[in-house]
Amino acid sequence: MSVIAPKFRLGYFLKSLTDNIFWIIVLFTLVGMPAIMLILFFIDLPVLDGTLLTPFLAFTMIFHPETGVPLLKSLLYSDFFRIAAFPGFGFAALLAAGTIFAERKLLAKLQLRVGPFYCGKFEGILQLMADGLKLISKEIIIPAKADKPIFWAAPILFVATAAAFVSLIPVAPGWVVADLDVGLLAVFAIIGFFPIITILSAWSANSKFPFIGGIRALHQMVSFEIPLILSLLGVVILTGTLNLSKIVESQSNYWFIAFLPIGAIVFFISMLAELERIPFDLPEAESEIVAGWLTEFSGMIYGLVQLGSYLKLYAFAALFVVLFLGGWQGPMVVPPFPAEIITHGIVAGPITIHVPGLPITTQEMLNGTLWFTLKTVAVIFFILIPRGVFPRIRIDMLLSIGWNKLIALAFINIFIALGLLYAGVLGPGGLL
């Protein structure tokens, strides 16, 4: 990894290619095929429509369009896909990785420099991969008197909680990992875990600076949870439901931010404090307490904590979009699937292939995903910018903001929502 890549020569490339092909063929023939034959002796192949489902039949079924597409579709709608790829972990991790890269580039341009530049041919786009590889290759050092089980468990719990948070956000109509009727309440139950995890990891490190950082993080997160919850009561009053998908559906005519701007602002500021972003990054204040509660983490544990942080960032931004900016609602810009393919099949010259089960993805889903992603990216952009503009705030100023000013503003917001509801302007049975 530390060698600069030598210049490209076609001869060497072809040689390495043929080398790899040779070894793959040798290993497959001498080791792989006998292993497969041995396994096939011992398992019972199922019977499907009167024919035995041999591996050959399975491959044929996957690659033939008439039977393959329904198979693909059933995979897409399965629970595993939802949790792992979309809208669950894969989608969130992709957006989180993009956020990290975009943050570094944006901050660099603000500060009159270039940012990641050398990794990857185009403006350092592979920088994240390089950082990930670097973190994996580092040694994980644990202080001698640290509380080892909690020290190991805390970052994993952090990522798990962030992932649980991600699982509640609806991305497109019908596409949510966990569709709960008390979705919003579950969100806050999960957010309530984060201070506990922070203080556990700070305490188990058994050192002064993580201790101070953990106490500060506890103060910060706890004191901003109340304005967070209060600012959303306005939304709940107007929709009457706690289900996140239904909240999005009730924003089909207007977005809530138009009528509850104060609530949106309170939520945005509390969100910055929960995420420990500048100007609220006291728990990680580098110039005073080295690195706060992250001081003793090294290697992949640090990588896990960063992953959890950015997953949390995506989840909060997505929650903001869902609650105030209309979620996936937006004008339909995706063209409808050509109807003749469904009825007549794909016509390519003299061949006509009938593919039942198309379309794989519906038009609403694509449109919803597109609008959701655009809005989330815009909100993340606004979360990233204060990092280049503001210095860090002090703990007593932070506490006075959280306990005095934001709670007052959130109450004003609730009164506005109640007023709009009882005046019959909004809500069920209203004008809009």
Added chain:
Amino acid sequence: MTARLPPGLQLEKVDDRIMTLNVGPQHPGSGHMRLIIKVDGDYIVSCDPDPGYVHRGEEKMAEYRNYITNIPHLERPVIHDSCNILYPYCLGVEELLGLEVSERAKYVRVIASELNRFTYTLYWLAIYGIFLGHSTMFMWPAGDRELAIDLLEKLTGARVTHSYFVPGGVRNDLPANFEDVCLRQINYLEKRLKAYADIFYDNPILIARTEKTGVLSREDAIRLGTTGTVLRASGVDYDVRTKEPYDVYDELDVHTNVLKNGDSYDRSKTPWLDMLESCNIIRQALEKMPKSGSVRVKLKPNPKGGNDEVYKRVESGRGSLGAYIVSRSKPEPYRVKLSVGSFRNLICMPYLLKGEKLGNMPAVYWSLNYWPVEADR
């Protein structure tokens, strides 16, 4: 623990409530000196500065070198402000040896000294920004400082530790075309400095964090013997360039910036205002400089001073910098003492930090314009 402690070490009982923090030399919040801070919750009970991490014995070593070889040696305390720290030494040696400096050399000295004020103050401002958590305020001054360092490299050949001033003048003349390049870069630098007001000095979070913290009243500033921007931010109008002009400062129009409140905000703003003033000084000096002339005096080898002493003062980025030279008819000086602004302002640290919140510690401590290397010499 009944064994006798070596002299210099102290035994201290650990308290239940008061926590001792070592904001130590290896810390991203302290520069290279140690502060032993005792905290009670969030309030600082006492602060004991412990400089000496970078003490190299400059003054002792200066007694072993003759007047000329002392020049690269004595500029090491502040490497990027090296012209200013050699200035009083060169003035003192010129008085001891009876040398006369030409007009052009004096103007070149003034220009180099003001350029050094840029490099020092921008570096200090960058670190102030990052102590408060403002990464943009770290990158902008550090980037703009390159302009001033570039000019100094053209002038002297080195980015830092210039070794440019010699008794009798400066080492070499201005390179060709230097006046135009200097004027262009100073004009651009002035525009950039004015942009700092938007991002830093008018930033509401900065104002909330630094106003009314670490207030040093006018009487205290005089009594504690502070100097430089710390003094001028507390309402005392004293700048060595105007009160005791040396070289050609009496022919230039220097305006001192005095702010009234004496809190950290004013102390962080005064150096920036001084930098804007330096732009004017450099422009005036470039205009008024005689267009030709020698800049150096030929010295006899191993010059000796008589039985005499001299004390000369100069205004550097940190305050008034004095050199006290005692000579006894030998090629080496008998005693060289540098009275540096950072060491004089050190006394404000325990005085101001007592009773402050721990979160205010970086804002107050670094606003005292303290350069640890210089205070340790």
Added chain:
Amino acid sequence: MSDSDTSIQETETKPVVENQQELPKFEKDHSDKITAKFGSKTEIAFVKPDRIRVNVKKEDILDVASFLRDELNYDHAESVTGVDFPADKEIEVVYHLGSYTDPQLNRQVLSLATRAPREDDPKPGNDSTKLPSLREIFYSVEFHERECFEMLGVFFEGHPDNRRLLLPEDWADLPPLRKDFAIKGR
């Protein structure tokens, strides 16, 4: 030293002429006030433009310093320097005093010098090299006197905190700025 001093000034002092017959007027008035009050206890070493030097004995230094602060308006000490004279068996401590409040004194720096006896085998704090501390009169000398103590071994009586400042805690050698302390290799 060369006689002519050609610094450019525009104060009320006359420039020093070749044979040093005339002393600068303002500084001469100043030093005359000191001699008028203390007589033979003080000795005016020189009177130069902007620089006066007064030598006192260590018993009288507190009185002279109070007089300088109260009557002549010197309000702070710029630096405290210790100079070692092994030939005279004395250590000289020079206080440079300046004034911020008095506009006439803004340019002046008055050097107040005293001497303390020097021993060949110093035990810092426990031998005869002691001087009274000027900290009660000029608060600003606190850290300067600490540095003087550790570098030369001069103990300041009345200073609240005679401790190491710049040297490491486990320094067990001679005080470094003494002339008997030789740097290795030179």
